[in-house]
Amino acid sequence: MHAMIVTDNLGKQYQDLVALDGLSLQIPPGEIFGLLGPNGAGKTTCIKILTTLARPSRGTARIHDFDVVRQPLAVKKLIGVCPQEINLDRELTAYENLWIYGRLHRMPDLAARIAELLTFGNLEERAHSLVREFSGGMQRRLLILRALVSRPRVLFLDEPTVGLDPQVRRQLWNLIQELKLSGITIILTTHYIEEAEMLCDRVGILNRGRLIALDTPAALVAKVGGYVVETLNSGRRQYLLVRDKEEAYARAQTEPTGVIIRQVNLEDVFIQLTGERLTN
Amino acid sequence: MNWFPIFYRELLLFRRRLLRLGYVVSALFSPMLYLLAFGLGLGKRVAMSGGTYLDYLLPGLIAMTSMTNSYTWIATSMTVGRLHFRTFQVYIQAPVTAADIVVGQILAGMVRGLFASGILLGLGLFLSTGLHLNLMFFLVLVLNCLVFAAFGVIVGMKSRSHEDTATFTNFFIMPMAFFCGTFFPVDEMPWLLRDIIKALPLTHTNRLLRFPFWNLESLESLALLSAYGVVCLALGIIIIRRYSE
Structure with a gap:
């Protein structure tokens, strides 16, 4: 099957710090791919490059055959990004946040799409509340919904459940598992073991910028005992x-x-x- | 072009903040203070350029208010949005061009600059009869907002911290507010300083708002202001196009 995401010898260096060191990956469509590693392993750097926020120091990355450096607009039309930090507009309502994001992506039938997503995320009753009044879990859910407004082919979830209590984390896991049924490709970074094991079809383990293992969770586990x-x-x-x-x-x-x-x-x-x- | 959602987002935020009284007060605090202290204090006792000091001061305060409000809104919003709230990154990851981002931000800054200077202008109509309100007056006011909102984009993108924005303000905006003919004529400055001041955009906005009439000198000032606008706009687009974390 033709890969949705291909990286070849991808690297990023910040002065003396090598944040990502020669990452080569192929991710097929419809897969939930986990990047697992401790803080500073290079997970977020990888996401930043794939979502056009950072330029690689070396190597190439392609999404659906579009080069992230040479064809950034084509790439941006295909992706939805849920960053690690909650970068919603806290002074705007949930509806306004989704509307602006949808307009940035020139989405047709935006009102219907927003209504559909708010129902999916169980936030329809808070559509016109200011985001600053939301709990941490609700803000995380809205962040994922915002990334879905444009019906992306690839969804990037950078530490989507960091800082949430276990109950809210499980709610978000259910949401992500429901998304998988729609056939979307998901790249998920995490340092939670349980999250990677439960959600991911395959896991790449990053350490100090290098990919040190890549397989299904079951196969990785079986290799060590x-x-x-x-x-x-x-x-x-x-x-x-x-x-x-x-x-x-x-x-x-x-x-x-x-x-x-x-x-x-x-x-x-x-x-x-x-x-x-x-x-x- | 897809600048509208960027512009609309800023307008929504502006509208929310307008509802807080403190916001309007802070936007107009300095010009009102100068108007009361110098304009009404010296007011009719001092004659300047054939009229009262208040007549002289008011166009300068309108120019200064349009400059600070257009610039501050954009420079602060982009610095904080990029470094603290990381809302700017949403634009970079969305299928919009650097020009869309710059145009959306500049238009939002202009709205704020025109809003604040409009209030001052309304007040000025009650206090002074020296304002020449014609097409050129409003054209210059709009152009001045554009120039400084575009400069705000550059500062907002280049600042590495909130303190950096304050440094840019202290080194560029504050000296212009005081030396470019807002409070006293540029011709009274020492010659070396005078030549530098005459190259700065606010000097030309002040000159044009005081004498908004079509002549060669006005056209030169208009051309210079337009050139500043084009250069700042182009620099803003280049900086955003090259943005990488």
Whole structure:
């Protein structure tokens, strides 16, 4: 299948800092692709380049065959962006925010589209309230709805649930899963393991600007083992990766202190690859 | 061209802020202060250019008000929108051109400049009979708003912090407000300073608002003001076209 997004040796350097280092990716249409990595790994830089906000220092990036540097207007017509920071106009209403965004994209039948989206996001009753009166979760939902006004072929969600409480986070996950059914391609950055595992068809793990792993969550996990035996020795937590549950039990019986046996997750993959934790 | 949503967004924000009394007061505070302190204080006691000082001062205050309001609105809105609220990034990621962004922003700045100077003009009609309100007067007022709104775009894009915007204001806008013939004639300045001042746009706006009549000198001033407008507009478009984070 023809890829919706292709990057080739994509790099971005800010003076001495290499923010993104030779990223090569192919993302097919309709996929939810996760970029997973700690803060400063290069996820947001990648999104900025793909959404034409930053120019790459080297390499190329194409969306639906349009080059992001040479054909930015064509790219912008295809994308919707939900940035990490809530950059809604707080002094305007939800409706006004969506209307202005729709007009920037020259959307026909804008009023009907806005009504449809407000219903989809469960915000129809707050359409004419000022955004500054919204809760954090409502603002995040409106931010995603705004990115959808133009019926984008590719949706960029940069840390869409950062700072939200677990209940609101789950509501947004449901919203994103509903979006997937419409066939839209979604690029999602996150440093939440559960989010990447639950939502993404494939995950690319970034560390210090480099792509260090790329596969489905299940395949990434399978590569490092099936189970983890966690022990606490002299106040230091240690992780032992084993193939199956039987081996985990056998290991646990040899430990003098209490142990935790659990299934491997993407954080363990990250630790295995880098020796560092993904989250603080 | 797709500048309308950018212009309309700024108008919506302007309308919301207009409803706050403090906003209107802050926009007109300085010119009103000068009008009361100098215009009414010295007023009819001092003669200037064949009329009262109030007659001399009023066109200058209208020019200054249109300059500061057009410039400040855009420079502040773009700096804060780009660096703090990151609302400017929405434009960059939308299918609009750099020219759309610049035109939308400048028109919004002009509305604010015309609004504030219009209030002062209305007040001036009660206080002075020295205003020559004709087509050229309004043309110059509109052009002055355009020049300084376009300059506001450049400052808004080049500022790396809110303090930077204040620095631009202190080095460019404030000296122009005081030295370009708002409060006293430029001809009374030392020759070196006078030549610099005569190259600045507000000097020509002041001259044209005081004597809005079609003659060679006026046409030269109009041409210079237009050139400033075109250069600032073009620079704004180039800066936004090259924008990269």
